[in-house]
Amino acid sequence: MNAPNLAPYGCVPGDFGTPAAGVLKYAVEYYWLEDTYMANFPSNNAAFPGVDSRSVFITRTYTHLVGGILGFILVELALFESGLAGQIAQFMLGFNWFLILGAFMLTGWLASRTAQTSSSIGMQYFAYGAYVVAEALIFVPLLYIADAKAPGAIDSATLVTALGAGGLMFVAHRTRKDFSFLRALLMWGGVLALVAMIGGAVFGFQLGTWFSVAMIGFAGVAVLYDTSNIIHNFPEDRYVSAAMQLFASIALMFWYVLRLVMGNRN
Secondary structure, three states: OOOOHHHOOOOOOOOOOOOOHHHHHHHHHHHHHHHHHHHHOOOOOOOOOOOHHHHHHHHHHHHHHHHHHHHHHHHHHHHHHOOOOHHHHHHHHHHHHHHHHHHHHHHHHHHHHHHHHOOOOOHHHHHHHHHHHHHHHHHHHHHHHHHHHOOHHHHHHHHHHHHHHHHHHHHHHHOOOOOOHHHHHHHHHHHHHHHHHHHHHOOOOOHHHHHHHHHHHHHHHHHHHHHHHHHOOOOOOHHHHHHHHHHHHHHHHHHOOOOOOHHHOO
C-alpha cells in the first residue's frame, strides 16, 4: 500500500512529540500515584513466605513482559498485513490528536488502576491486554511512516531498544542496587516532558533531536527504576502489573529510538 499524503495533516516524519504524550502518560501517572496503589499491599514480602518466592515472582513478571511484547508485535502484524494500518494512520493523523490522546489516556488510566488494585487475576490480565492493544494502536502512525519513509528504521530501533533495555535490566540485577531514589527524577522529568510536548503542539515548535535523546535517557531511567522495583519492592502477587509497568517504559524507549533513527535517515 502506498504511503498516505501527510502534508494535509501537518505531519512530517519524526514530528511525533504530541502523540508521544500518550506513551509517556502511563509512566508519569504511576510514579505520581504509586503510594496510593501500594498502600493496599504489604510494604515487604512477609505475606509471601518462601525462600524462592521472589525468584518466582521475577520469573513470572518477565514471562508476562515477553507475552506483552509478543502481543504488541502480533497486533501490529495483523494491522499491517490486513491493510488496516494505512486507514488507521490516515484517520489518526487527520483527526484532533488531543481527542485521540484523551481517549488513550483514559484507557491507560483505567487499565493501570485495574491492574494495580483488582484482586481478580482475570481483570488484571484484561487490563494488561487492553493496554497492549492501546499502545499498538497509538504506534500505528509512527510505524506506518517509518516503514514508508525510512526503510530499515524499525529493525534498527528494535535492536537498539532491546540492547539498551536489556543492558539496563542486567545492571539492575547484577548490582542488586535499590534505585527507588530515581522516582523523584522520573516524576518531575515526566512533567517537564509533557509540558514541552503540549507547548510544541500549541505553539507549533518542533522538539527536535535533542528532545528525543533526552527522552531516551528518561526511558532508560524508567527501565532501571522499574527493574529495581521488581527485584526489591513490588508485591509478589502483582506480577501482571509489574510486567505492564516495565512494558510501558520499554515502549517509551522504542518510540523515541525509532523517532531518532527516522530523523537521521531523512
